[in-house]
Amino acid sequence: MLDALSSALAGVVFGLALAAPPGPMNAVIAEESVLRGWGAGFKAGLGALSADATFFLLALVGVVGFVERYPTVRALMVGVGGLLMVYFAYGAAKGAEETFRPERVQSDGDAGGDGADTRADGSGDAPTAPGSAATSTGFRKAFVLALANPYQILFWLTMGVGLLRKGEADLLAEMPYVGDSLAGTLVVETGSPALVVGFFAGILLWATGFPAALVTAERRVDEFAPVVAVVSALVLAGFGVVFLYDAVTTLL
Secondary structure, eight states, X not given: OHHHHHHHHHHHHHHHHHHSSOSHHHHHHHHHHHHHOHHHHHHHHHHHHHHHHHHHHHHHTXXXXXXXXXXXXXXXXXXXXXXXXXXXXXXXXXXXXXXXXXXXXXXXXXXXXXXXXXXXXXXXXXXXXXXXTSOOOHHHHHHHHHHTOHHHHHHIIIIIHHTTSSEEEEGGGGSTTTHHHHTTSSEEEEOOHHHHHHHHHHHHHHHHHHHXXXXXXXXXXXXXXXXXXXXXXXXXXXXXXXXXXXHHHHHO
């Protein structure tokens, strides 16, 4: 029982460690959270988690390995992912532009009236976040981008499936950017279903807490939403260009 619990806790730490670093998935979650609220951000997080679950199942049956063995197939997937990231970056930039626009204008009768503000569309309702009236597409955006992410494919080819095989794994060494400095910090025995359950629980915990933190900050800091939207657009555009370059060089 204690072994299963310790494996599950190690999996939670691993899931959080992989979900937290900046990247296209967190850019989508951040954009959805500040422009459309916690629910939209959480759904985007579920989209990324669902993609990981899909990769897990595909890796078990060998499909992920098939993609990696054929560079042309992989390049086409990466190219599609790059195009989608550039497209979603444009959408994030548009969202940032909308948040900078004045949301209230003074009505024609305010000069001698009660001074009440009205919306530009003539209604007296409180302003809403850009895009809040529209159905959030964060889940689909994160899911599709994750499926076209070569880094996630590579992870599930190596470390991901290895979580169920008997042996040992240096979990934090797999973290993006800082893995080398954390090598040896969290070495666990693999082959336990509790480790996999904890891993997905850690991702779910991030998908819950990260949007909540962003929404709380957006309520307290003026202009927080447009800044996050701009950063999200830049991150998506940057990764999109990198993915497109990777696809073109592979195909050529």
